[in-house]
Each structure stands twice: as structure tokens, then as C-alpha cells.
Amino acid sequence: MAEPALALVQSSPSPARAQIAFDNVALMLGGKAIINTISLDVAAGEILCVVGASGCGKTTALRLAAGLYQPTGGSVRFEGEAMRAPRREIAVVFQDYGKALLPWRTAAGNISLALETIGMPSAQREARITELLAKVGLAGHAAKYPTEMSGGMQQRLQIARCLAQDPKVLLMDEPFGALDAMTRQGLQDEMLALVASTGATVVFVTHDLEEAIYLGDRVIGLLPHPGRVGLELKIDLPRPRDQLATREHPEFLRLRRALFDFIKASE
């Protein structure tokens, strides 16, 4: 079987336009190369999906972009500036919503945490909380504790808390991975609508290949041991995307085939 997909593809860095730029990024953890090397540009407003076999460093790459890890080689830049620490313009949606929410705060309280931290006066908070809850479809659930909510609602709440930061970038680490198929599809569409209205850049890590194609403007496939870019697909599917029409589109099926072949070959 021919393996054109495995040809090493590196997008050429163009720091002028890139909002997030990975420049020959390498990461060693405990003497082991986790990532070696990734060069990658993410343009403002782009939705970039990252897929790859487990252990390929998808999540690690996302944490590097968030500033939660520092690269041991190369550099990660945000709007031309080296990332030394997490920044408020970059919000992170964690996969494990149950752990990322404060169980002792209600839905409103969890959103308030972000608003308190950005220094919003308490008089303005309530209106903003109501607005954000409505935006993610949680109007009327302000007084509920996270443990009283379903998984989908909890993840919506985490997204609302991230939006409260007014982020320029949303980094999402398999945000819908733990949800059932119906909930996941609903949230995919809601997320696309939210992102379209805020114009935020999204880096979306997932192990669901169809989800990556459905959501992304571009899909990056990582190769494992050590993590590096193995495939880059431009997704030219019409927007707004539609759960049925988009997934039946011949281009969707072609991309899906290419991505499956890549993952199969990389394992």
C-alpha cells in the first residue's frame, strides 16, 4: 500500500500572520522526547483540529500552546510574543469537565470565578453571567451545582466559563470525548455557532476523525514517538456545516478516507 500520507509535511512558518506559531518545538519529559519537532502556524479565526493515534502528543501540543508546558527546544509564540506562561486571551476547555469545575460553586458561581479573576465589578457580573449561560443553552440553571447537571451541561458550563475570559483563542482538549453521540453532535453545532459569533481561534484536539473534519478549517495529523506533524489537510467544505449534508458530501468522504488511512498507517 502506498503511503503518501506519511510524507512529513511541515507548514512553512509565516510569523507575520500567525496568531499562534510553533517554531521547531520540541519537548523532552523525563529524558524522553514527547514532541520532536513541530512547526505550525495557526491563523486568527481559524479552526484547527488535531488528530493522531494515542500517545502522539496531541494533548501535550495543546498544553504547549496554552503555556502550561514550556518547550525544551524551539519556541511557541502568541501574536509574535514568546509564551512564558498561560495568558488570559487563551482559554482552555479541558476534557474532564467534572474535575475542571468547582463542585462547591453553582453554575453561576463557576462563571463568576472567571469574571472575578479578570476584575469585573460585582455589579456587572450578574448580567454577564445570565448572558453567558443563555449563550451556551443553560438559561435557568444558574443555581444548580455541577454535580446536579448532566455531562453535556457541565461541558457547556465549562465553555461558558472560558468565554467569560473573552478569549482570542479557545484550546479544546477532546471536549466532547466523554459525551454520548447525540449530545456530542448538538455541542459540535453549538460550538461552531459560538465561535462564528465571537471570531475566536480554535485549536481542537480530538480522537474522532469525522469530528475533526466536520469542525475544522484544517486538520493536522500527528505521528507518535516522538510527536510530529505527519499530515495536513485543508478542509474546503461549505459553512455552515450540517450534520447530515456535510457528512454525506463527497469531499467529506474523501477526507475521511485520507485521514483513516493516515491513522492506520501511523499505528
Place this chain on the structure above:
Amino acid sequence: MRWSVLGWRLASFAVAAGIIALWQLAANQRLISPVFLPGPDRAWASLMRGFTSGDLLTKLMGTLTHMAYGWLLASIAGVALGAMIGSSKAMRIYVAPTLELLRPLPVSAIIPVAIAALGLSQGMALFVIAFGSLWPMLLGTVHGFAAVEPRLYEVARVLHMSRLAVIFKIALPSAAPDILAGMRLSLTVALILAVVCEMLAGLDGLGQWVLLSARSFRSADLFAGVMLLGVIGYVTALAMGAAESRLLRWQAARR
């Protein structure tokens, strides 16, 4: 449902009433000499007399004050120290052996040391009560701080929360169940030590009242004092339980 709750409540009161009735019966039958065992009637009368014409109220307030000051001091010190130790791995490693050495030390062994250093004073009582009731809170806080979900610290980093905000908005609330459990245990320890200190140092309080009554064979007074101590223990535990369930409402939501 409500009726069955009421039924159980009634049954539990019936048990208590039955025990008091047995006690009255034993006293009336003089199974034990009235010098040593007064009936509930005599104990109650003595209790009333103590409050109306005696200084039982002063003694009660004395014990409550000793208990409260020692417990509060221990709470503040325990939570502050526990937060310091629990939030730093290096501190835990350095301090853990010392804590393990001090913790199992019987507080009764500390009392002579405290008396030698501080005399038979209120300060000595404060020190002993605080020292004894420090441990459950200290260890609870250390554990609570060490067990904070690491993901929440990452959320704090992404949000750029200040160190102080992380402690007050994430670590403390997360550790609250452990801290409150420690405070509840400490409450009992504080009461015990308040009584012991009053007995040993002759400080104004129920401990001294009970000891002096026993020595002069005033068994009714003795029992009145003991009953009052039981009430203190019961009421403080009840108050603590109410505070706990109010502060930890979010945990009830989990179930």
C-alpha cells in the same frame, strides 16, 4: 415518610426516657447507696439550685470559655499551619516526621510540662487545650490541601489567579470537608481538656465543680455537673453539624 421520621424521633426519646426511669428506679430501690448515686430527681433539683442560688452558671461559662478559646486558637493555628504544609510538597517532606512524632503524644503528658512552664494559669489551660485540639484540624487541613484536584490548579493558572485567590477560592473550599471534620473531632478534645485543666489547675469551671463535689460526697451536685457537661458536648456537636451541612450544601447535591 415524615411520619416514619417522627416515629423514629419519638422512639429515640423513649429510649432516653426509659434509661432515666431505670436510673430513678435503681436510686429509689437503693441498689447503690444514695451517697454515690442520686436519683435523677435529686440531680435535677441540684442542677436547678446550682443555677438559681449557686455559682453553677459561672462554672458553666468558665468551661465554655476555656473550650471556645482553646478551640478557636487551635482552629486558626491548625488551618494556617495546615495550609502552609499542605500546599507545599517540600514542606510536607520536611515537617512530616516532626508531626508524626508530636501527634501521638498523649496531651496528658504535656500538661505537667505546661504547668511547669506557665504555672496553674489560664494561659496554661489555653495552651494545653489548643495543643490537644490542634491535631485533627492540622492533619485534616494538610490532607485537604494536598488532595486538591490538580486540574483546578491548572484552571487557576489559565485564569491567572493570584496566589491568595487560589488559596481562598480553590484550596480552602476544596479542603473544607476535611477541615470541618477535623474541627468536629477537635470540639470533643477541647471539652475533655478543658475539664482536665480545670481539675488539675483549680480553674473556675465544671471540671473543678465536679471534682470538688465528688471529694465532698455531694453526689447530686456531681451528677448535675456531669449532666451539664453532657449537654455541652451534645449542643456543640449539634451546632457544628448544622454549620457543616450549611457550608457543605454542595456535597449534599452530589448524592
